Amino acid sequence: MPRDASHLLLRALRAATDALGVELPGVELRCVNRIPHARGLGSSAATIVSGIAAGYALAGREPDESALDLAARFEGHADNVAASMVGVYVPRPVHPDALELLAGHGRVVPGYGDGAVPFEQVADTVEAVLLRTAELRAPSIDRAPRLRVISRHGVGVDTVDVAVATARGIPVCVTPAANTLAVAEHAVALLLSASRSE
Structure with a gap:
């Protein structure tokens, strides 16, 4: 260098x-x-x-x-x-590999752990939010003028105010097949557990 x-x-x-x-x-x-x-x-x-x-x-x-x-x-x-300039807000823990991948393409702002940053402090600059189970309701969406995308790691959008996001032209994305195998494995494990308890 x-x-x-x-x-x-x-x-x-x-x-x-x-x-x-x-x-x-x-x-x-x-x-x-x-x-x-x-x-x-x-x-x-x-x-x-x-x-x-x-x-x-x-x-x-x-x-x-x-x-x-x-x-x-x-x-x-x-x-x-x-x-590299886009801020991605991650309110709850996600797998370290996912954070590393995100960090290679932009600024990651954690909302959890020792370096937790409240959403209100970065709402003016955040352009993406990656959710797992956290909620993103109308007041938070309204507070983020540069927000361009909301992504759920999983399925379902019940934790997001989709109508408000849609009115602003902000797509709300999900990962429909991401947890399919894990859910199937868990269901089979529960069936096996139930059959042994009888």
């Missing part, structure tokens, strides 16, 4: 400060990127977004649509950088 001004993060940072008319002060950067390089998993896009976000921070601004436009022009593929 380059350790000079040719580093991708520094080039993106400089692009942001130039665009915002901010003089880049002397900075010392420490970069940690856990996304594997050269595999098409988004490490370059994440680095670009980090540099541009740092530029906006130096300007005292939150990254907005103009930051996304700048990142897309810099990277050349809007879909790559958009995935």
